[in-house]
Amino acid sequence: xxxxxxxxxxxxxxxxxxxxxxxxxxxxxxxxxxxxxxxxxxxxxxxxxxxxxxxxxxxxxxxxxxxxxxxxxxxxxxxxxxxxxxxxxxxxxxxxxxxxxxxxxxxxxxxxxxxxxxxxxxxxxxxxxxxxxxxxxxxxxxxxxxxxxxxxxxxxxxxxxxxxxxxxxxxxxxxxxxxxxxxxxxxxxxxxxxxxxxxxxxxxxxxxxxxxxxxxxxxxxxxxxxxxxxxxxxxxxxxxxxxxxxxxxxxxxxxxxxxxxxxxxxxxxxxxxxxxxxxxxxxxxxxxxxxxxxxxxxxxxxxxxxxxxxxxxxxxxxxxxxxxxxxxxxxxxxxxxxxxxxxxxxxxxxxxxxxxxxxxxxxxxxxxxxxxxxxxxxxxxxxxxxxxxxxxxxxxxxxxxxxxxxxxxxxxxxxxxxxxxxxxxxxxxxxxxxxxxxxxxxxxxxxxxxxxxxxxxxxx
Amino acid sequence: xxxxxxxxxxxxxxxxxxxxxxxxxxxxxxxxxxxxxxxxxxxxxxxxxxxxxxxxxxxxxxxxxxxxxxxxxxxxxxxxxxxxxxxxxxxxxxxxxxxxxxxxxxxxxxxxxxxxxxxxxxxxxxxxxxxxxxxxxxxxxxxxxxxxxxxxxxxxxxxxxxxxxxxxxxxxxxxxxxxxxxxxxxxxxxxxxxxxxxxxxxxxxxxxxxxxxxxxxxxxxxxxxxxxxxxxxxxxxxxxxxxxxxxxxxxxxxxxxxxxxxxxxxxxxxxxxxxxxxxxxxxxxxxxxxxxxxxxxxxxxxxxxxxxxxxxxxxxxxxxxxxxxxxxxxxxxxxxxxxxxxxxxxxxxxxxxxxxxxxxxxxxxxxxxxxxxxxxxxxxxxxxxxxxxxxxxxxxxxxxxxxxxxxxxxxxxxxxxxxxxxxxxxxx
Numbered sequence: 001x002x003x004x005x006x007x008x009x010x011x012x013x014x015x016x017x018x019x020x021x022x023x024x025x026x027x028x029x030x031x032x033x034x035x036x037x038x039x040x041x042x043x044x045x046x047x048x049x050x051x052x053x054x055x056x057x058x059x060x061x062x063x064x065x066x067x068x069x070x071x072x073x074x075x076x077x078x079x080x081x082x083x084x085x086x087x088x089x090x091x092x093x094x095x096x097x098x099x100x101x102x103x104x105x106x107x108x109x110x111x112x113x114x115x116x117x118x119x120x121x122x123x124x125x126x127x128x129x130x131x132x133x134x135x136x137x138x139x140x141x142x143x144x145x146x147x148x149x150x151x152x153x154x155x156x157x158x159x160x161x162x163x164x165x166x167x168x169x170x171x172x173x174x175x176x177x178x179x180x181x182x183x184x185x186x187x188x189x190x191x192x193x194x195x196x197x198x199x200x201x202x203x204x205x206x207x208x209x210x211x212x213x214x215x216x217x218x219x220x221x222x223x224x225x226x227x228x229x230x231x232x233x234x235x236x237x238x239x240x241x242x243x244x245x246x247x248x249x250x251x252x253x254x255x256x257x258x259x260x261x262x263x264x265x266x267x268x269x270x271x272x273x274x275x276x277x278x279x280x281x282x283x284x285x286x287x288x289x290x291x292x293x294x295x296x297x298x299x300x301x302x303x304x305x306x307x308x309x310x311x312x313x314x315x316x317x318x319x320x321x322x323x324x325x326x327x328x329x330x331x332x333x334x335x336x337x338x339x340x341x342x343x344x345x346x347x348x349x350x351x352x353x354x355x356x357x358x359x360x361x362x363x364x365x366x367x368x369x370x371x372x373x374x375x376x377x378x379x380x381x382x383x384x385x386x387x388x389x390x391x392x393x394x395x396x397x398x399x400x401x402x403x404x405x406x407x408x409x410x411x412x413x414x415x416x417x418x419x420x421x422x423x424x425x426x427x428x429x430x431x432x433x434x435x436x437x438x439x440x441x442x443x444x445x446x447x448x449x450x451x452x453x454x455x456x457x458x459x460x
Numbered sequence: 461x462x463x464x465x466x467x468x469x470x471x472x473x474x475x476x477x478x479x480x481x482x483x484x485x486x487x488x489x490x491x492x493x494x495x496x497x498x499x500x501x502x503x504x505x506x507x508x509x510x511x512x513x514x515x516x517x518x519x520x521x522x523x524x525x526x527x528x529x530x531x532x533x534x535x536x537x538x539x540x541x542x543x544x545x546x547x548x549x550x551x552x553x554x555x556x557x558x559x560x561x562x563x564x565x566x567x568x569x570x571x572x573x574x575x576x577x578x579x580x581x582x583x584x585x586x587x588x589x590x591x592x593x594x595x596x597x598x599x600x601x602x603x604x605x606x607x608x609x610x611x612x613x614x615x616x617x618x619x620x621x622x623x624x625x626x627x628x629x630x631x632x633x634x635x636x637x638x639x640x641x642x643x644x645x646x647x648x649x650x651x652x653x654x655x656x657x658x659x660x661x662x663x664x665x666x667x668x669x670x671x672x673x674x675x676x677x678x679x680x681x682x683x684x685x686x687x688x689x690x691x692x693x694x695x696x697x698x699x700x701x702x703x704x705x706x707x708x709x710x711x712x713x714x715x716x717x718x719x720x721x722x723x724x725x726x727x728x729x730x731x732x733x734x735x736x737x738x739x740x741x742x743x744x745x746x747x748x749x750x751x752x753x754x755x756x757x758x759x760x761x762x763x764x765x766x767x768x769x770x771x772x773x774x775x776x777x778x779x780x781x782x783x784x785x786x787x788x789x790x791x792x793x794x795x796x797x798x799x800x801x802x803x804x805x806x807x808x809x810x811x812x813x814x815x816x817x818x819x820x821x822x823x824x825x826x827x828x829x830x831x832x833x834x835x836x837x838x839x840x841x842x843x844x845x846x847x848x849x850x851x852x853x854x855x856x857x858x859x860x861x862x863x864x865x866x867x868x869x870x871x872x873x874x875x876x877x878x879x880x881x882x883x884x885x886x887x888x
Contacts, residue, residue, distance in 0.1 A: 098736075161784075165784055168690060169693055172687045172688075172694065173699070173708055175751075176691060176708060176755065177711050179751045182726050183723075183725075183726045186725060186734075187722070187725055187729070190729060248493065250493070252489045252492070253497060256487065256489075256494060257490075261490075273494070276497065276500075279504070280813070280814070280866060282841040282844050282863075283508070283844075285845070285848070286508070286844065287504050287508075289848065290848075290856065291503070321497070321500050352482070354479070354485075354486045357486065358486075378717060378719075381719070382718075383719070384721045384814070385815055385841075388845075389845065409721050413815070413819075416725075416818075417818055417819075417821075430725070434721070437721070437722060438719075441719055442718070445714060446714075
């Protein structure tokens with residue numbers, strides 16, 4: 001609520017600032033008969049920016065750090081017995097306090113000491129937010145006053161505005177970098193915690209995966225095994241099946257569309273093939289689980305084979321369908337990019353079109369085709385919904401496509417969906433798997449770019 | 461000369477034939493590949509439509525309910541009491557009145573199973589809307605149970621042995637009798653569009669999921685569009701060529717290829733763990749999808765900006781415009797169609813995205829329709845995933861219908877993108 005009031009107030013002050021600054025300039029330049037350096041709009045924008053931006057920056061920082069500041073403050077009010085608790089327990093208590101503070105009106109049956117702290121927390125939060133509101137508005141008014149004084153026909157308002165806009169643009173383009181850093185840090189940080197429990201060697205080379213750990217210490221249960229090899233082989237098996245489906249279909253359709261099809265057919269078929277890439281993955285998951293898997297199972301029964309109901313074959317085949325457009329359109333681009341002169345030179349030597357394609361065009365387009373395959377593989381490894389819905393959960397170490405296997409992404413989802421505690425090796429394992437996934441796909445993408453760049457023939 | 465085929469021996473001729481056969485073979489392989497790809501697409505769509513179209517109708521049974529205020533336990537007409545009233549009793553009574561011959565307890569229980577477990581809420585809603593009808597007898601249409609619904613729609617076979625059916629012979633005869641009395645009808649299933657999730661398949665709807673998707677996409681759009689366009693403008697128009705900007709560029713291209721589930725991990729670790737934003741809400745979903753959509757928008761915007769010919773820029777510089785003026789007055793307006801197309805395509809991808817939302821907890825069973833981005837919500841694709849996990853037969857129909865709705869939205873968005881491109885794109 002406070003934030004909305006602040007935003008509205010800032011907007012109003014900025015609008016007022018814009019209007020009056022513009023007016024002040026117009027009036028003063030007519031009075032003094034000086035031709036202003038910048039157009040009146042820029043003076044308006046200059047004041048408006050000075051009104052709104054400082055408070056917005058403060059607001060942003062507050063939103064990011066509110067949690068920490070309040071937590072640090074509330075610790076002072078916790079009794080010594082609470083502070084003596086372990087960090088994890090203390091975190092839970094503080095969480096309780098926050099939840100209570102969010103519905104202070106509702107009478108709860110928790111103990112009164114906690115309720116007291118919650119009330120104090122709520123009042124502290126409200127005081128802080130009112131203070132923020134006051135500071136924000138005061139800053140806006142101060143900014144207004146400061147910039148207002150600078151408005152005169154000689155003032156170079158446009159430069160000021162352009163400098164501010166440029167900084168805003170630079171900040172926007174840093175969001176992408178911050179995202180990457182965020183991904184790396186969040187996955188890396190949790191992974192390091194995971195690897196302090198389970199060694200890297202055990203994770204990468206262990207062949208036993210059963211992530212169920214006991215929640216309480218006195219509980220009898222499995223201690224959990226985190227050997228990820230069955231996951232890697234499962235992922236590779238499904239990816240391999242997907243590529244066996246997608247590569248021939250994608251490549252042959254690319255060849256047909258680039259070399260044989262008339263422009264009209266090409267222009268109709270290509271967008272339709274792209275639809276395959278636009279279908280949400282959850283729909284493919286549905287298709288794999290409810291249509292393809294039962295069909296494969298009954299076909300297997302017909303042949304006398306025992307096909308698991310969550311076979312790698314079903315998930316892989318459907319995933320292959322999904323990545324056809326990646327291979328076909330990227331290969332198509334690579335084939336079309338081969339210069340005409342090569343094609344015509346070969347035809348002029350008496351080669352048939354098929355010979356031209358296989359012996360001249362494909363070798364020339366090979367780097368592009370390989371890059372397309374690598375991108376498709378990276379896509380298949382990172383694909384989640386199809387395998388979550390159609391592949392199994394059992395970590396079988398097998399290369400038999402008719403059996404159920406599990407994949408990295410499936411395990412991430414199973415480990416993290418549902419109730420979770422952030423300290424157990426089970427949840428942290430998901431981040432370690434995420435790190436593996438991120439690094440693998442990153443490596444494949446970089447490799448694809450490198451191959452496409454390095455081995456591209458320069459014809460001109 | 462012509463008749464002999466000059467300079468060709470018969471061996472060469474047959475070799476030539478072979479070579480051309482190879483060409484035909486290659487062509488056929490290509491056609492076959494396209495045929496397979498398109499065929500699978502058709503099978504996919506057909507299987508969804510066959511399974512799902514029936515969810516848009518639902519089966520209802522009419523009962524003559526005596527709205528006896530004593531039985532319902534209403535003393536005065538306040539809303540709270542009406543909502544909490546005991547309607548189960550009068551529904552059961554009305555049903556038993558149709559079949560007086562059914563007396564055994566176990567049979568009566570089977571009889572009640574013809575109606576949805578939640579039908580009493582329907583009565584409650586009816587009474588709340590028409591409180592003046594209390595103590596009268598009214599004919600009210602109530603939802604049939606999922607088993608009856610499936611049977612009427614022909615999804616559950618009648619002609620198999622009783623042990624393989626969900627409904628036994630007695631129940632079938634009751635349904636037939638109700639049907640003969642014209643107390644059975646199928647009508648358009650409004651509840652499916654407007655209702656929210658439910659444990660009972662016959663009551664479950666996608667209204668809540670649609671609202672969740674709506675809020676998520678609004679947050680995504682509001683954040684990703686300005687940030688993406690601003691970043692693209694800087695990269696394309698202002699940035700000097702140096703290490704730093706190269707790094708940013710590589711970064712953006714890599715982000716576009718990061719698996720979506722990794723964005724979910726990021727959302728979980730940063731937005732929920734670090735910033736303590738509420739789990740399962742559209743805010744966190746929107747933030748996460750924003751980061752995922754950003755590269756798409758940036759890349760599309762840069763392509764649109766670079767398509768504006770340099771002559772426009774130079775002309776503007778020539779009459780004394782500053783760099784910012786050139787961009788904001790000339791380049792950007794001309795690039796708008798391309799930017800909008802890219803944004804819509806990015807939003808369509810965000811609409812179909814499931815995996816990152818699973819990570820940030822938008823998979824809960826949520827009965828209330830979210831009314832703001834801060835409420836717990838699911839999204840449409842996640843709802844499909846949730847229903848896929850449910851064992852009840854009735855949910856297969858629901859999830860297929862939800863897929864139909866999702867695909868309709870995607871087709872509309874992509875059609876809009878194509879339309880914008882065709883209509884407003886400037887060709888230089």
